[in-house]
Amino acid sequence: MEKESEMRKILSVIKREYIQIVRTKGFIIGTILGPVMMVAILVIPVVMSTVAVDKQKTIGVVDLSQEIFLDLDTKLGQEDYRLDDGFRRYVLKKTALLPGVSVDELKKELNEKVLKEELSAYILVPEDVLEVEDIETAAKKEKPEERDMEYVAQHTTDIQELAELNEALNSVIIEKRLRKEGLDPQKVSQYIKRVRLTPIKVTKKGEEKDTMGTFMVSYFLALILYMAILIYGSVIMRGVIEEKSSKVVEVILSSLRPFQLMLGKILGIGAVGLTQFSIWAVFGLAATQYSQTLIPAGADFNLVSIPTYIFVYFVVFFILGYFLYATLYAAVGSMVNSEKEAQQLIMPITMFLILPLLLLIFVIRSPDSTLSVVLSLFPLFAPIIMMLRVSVLLPPFIQVGGAIVLLILAVLAMTWLAAKIFRVGILMYGKPPKFAEIVRWLRYK
Amino acid sequence: MNALEIENITKKFGDFYAVKKLSFTIPEGKIYGLLGPNGAGKTTTIRMVMNIIIPDEGSIKILDQRMDDEMKERIGYLPEDRGLYPKMKVGELLLFLSELKGLRGDPARKEIDFWLERFDLVEWKAKKVEELSRGMQQKLQFIVTVIHQPELIILDEPFSGLDPVNTKLLKDIMLEMKGKGRTIVFSTHRMEQVEMICDDICLINKAEMVLEGNLSQIKKQYGKNTVVLDYDGDAGFIQDFPEVEKIDDYGKFMEIKLKERSDPQALLRKLVGKININKYEVQEPSLNAIFIDKVGGKGVRDEEDTVSH
Secondary structure: OOOHHHHHHHHHHHHHHHHHHHOOHHHHHHHHHHHHHHHHHHHHHHHHHHHOOOOOEEEEEEEOOOOOHHHHHHHHOOHHHEOOOOOEOEEEEEOOOOOOOOHHHHHHHHHHHHHOOOOOEEEEEOOOOOOOOOHHHHHHOOOOOOOOOEEEEOOOOOHHHHHHHHHHHHHHHHHHHHHHOOOOHHHHHHHOOOOOOOOEEEEOOEEEEOOOHHHHHHHHHHHHHHHHHHHHHHHHHHHHHHHHHOOOHHHHHOOOOHHHHHHHHHHHHHHHHHHHHHHHHHHHHHHHHHHHHHOOOOOOOOOOOOOHHHHHHHHHHHHHHHHHHHHHHHHHHHHOOOHHHHHHHHHHHHHHHHHHHHOHHHHHHOOOOHHHHHHHHOOOOHHHHHHHHHHHOOOOHHHHHHHHHHHHHHHHHHHHHHHHHHHHHOOOOOOOOOHHHHHHHHHOO | OEEEEEEEEEEEEOOEEEEEEEEEEEEOOOEEEEEOOOOOOHHHHHHHHOOOOOOOEEEEEEOOEEOOOHHHHHEEEEOOOOOOOOOOEHHHHHHHHHHHOOOOHHHHHHHHHHHHHHOOOHHHOOOEHHHOOHHHHHHHHHHHHHOOOOOEEEEEOOOOOOOHHHHHHHHHHHHHHHHOOOEEEEEEOOHHHHHHHOOEEEEEEOOEEEEEEEHHHHHHHHOOOEEEEEEEOOOHHHHHOOOEEEEEEOOOEEEEEEOOOOOHHHHHHHHEOOEEEEEEEEEOOOHHHHHHHHHOOOOOOOOOOOOOO
């Protein structure tokens, strides 16, 4: 145990690290922009896809079957397919195939029109579009085939337009086919109404309804853990490199042991991380509270309620995971002279962080498999994988506790190892050490 | 009380001896010069004293005690590689580094203001360190070294890179500290500074001690067999005189080492009329001459040590 005066010195280091970082513009901007960016990434694509090009389009229709055009025109005249100002989004232009003209010749003509932008696109409805295969031929096929229909345009990447036209055509054609067989389309649509499986999680506390919530929350928490360790780990590394390159480190070491310096840095920057998360958590909670008041009562949308134990485990795994990787980052920082040199050495560490992310989906899908259990006990993966398992299903306490104990042991071992490397590395200038050299450092008195 | 007692310390890096079986003792209140050419092991020795690296063998006692964490508060250290946090404000930096030496709160603030005033840096207190000129940063570095009133002050190559004004400032502080009974150890390869300030010296070469003791006594041992000549004209012929063992010619100034039992007056008579003599003085050898003699004629370079350990 440290003596009190020595503890106060570590405290001074913690305070310096904390204040120096929290005061920077980078931290303030990052703290504000973090959530803004997160929301932007989630929301902007959705918004953009709906805003999309709000413009009337003229679509040519070559209806070789002679049966579709009118119904399609009516369908696309419905409210669903109108622009915000009430005008039709799609104006259909019927193009008849004149006698003596082949389909290819007509297509050539229409292609010209599309290129000249007289038409935005055209659709070619085959003559036999309403015909259906007899049951026996169809049964031999592995799965029902869809009929191909040509949609020709200059660019075919407007997914929304394609989907809308596809949907309209399908509903018109299917309705026609049913009527031809003497069936009532409305009745048929009732008959073929689908059913849905509602996931319900059973825990010791009983049943609880679960939508995609658990999945999303687990994923989100794992991502946050990953980001936090990566970002604050690099902050530590950069700090150590800076101390080395500004040569201030020897002045510090005339007052502190290397271990005290390393510990102070890790704790100080960890405190910065916790501060940032707390700010985000407070704003996040406030935002959810606020948005809840916006959701109309009775709407089929319930916000995910996250059990408290998940938060507790999150904090535990964050702290332990942060410590484990922070010591590694500090050790790497002490070995090199510039961030450029650090890139190479940091690769294996980053790999250990990325690997659990690649396994996320697997673990979420089969949280109880042997592989998942083993992965979640391995200390370098445990923070992310065990956290994931905890939020997907609460594993037996022996597993969670075991992972935490292993993680604590790993943190202690890694701190010891990193301190040994840090002590020698921090005063070394010149080429970064080779592996054999690092091993030799561990034996230095 | 002894300020520093080093007994038989050895430090190896791989197969390379940085310091080998080094012993010396520094009594309290002295200025002690740790001399040696580049790479001799001075910085490694100092780092072992500071407990930054641990000796493989031997023991170090500071102020009659074993080195421990609290002892660090009683020592001021100016490393060879100067460095401060460039992004910190001057006042905050001084407060932080004082806290690491156990000086905190109002007493720390009082000392900071006192030293900033003394070094004419008051208006820079709220500025970032990186905005200061090199000379000002050096002054700041001295403040860091002495702000906690250390009993033992260790300066590694303190004069390297200093302009004449800061050199004088540092020399004044050193003498002032000595006046207060503090002990100063400083390492250098610049002999003229040592001759002016040091009481005792220790000369290290290739990790081992080659000379130790009181500076004036060491010089006396070498005897009054050196002539210092200040002259104009072409004096190259002196080398051929039978009395002369070795000369060190600077063009207008020459240090002549005489052979044993030769007569300096005879030499003077031979010189009269041949060159214009401004000064002719018989004295003890300069420390520079002793250094070169002991280290084996190897030139003393001006750059700082490049090998840290």
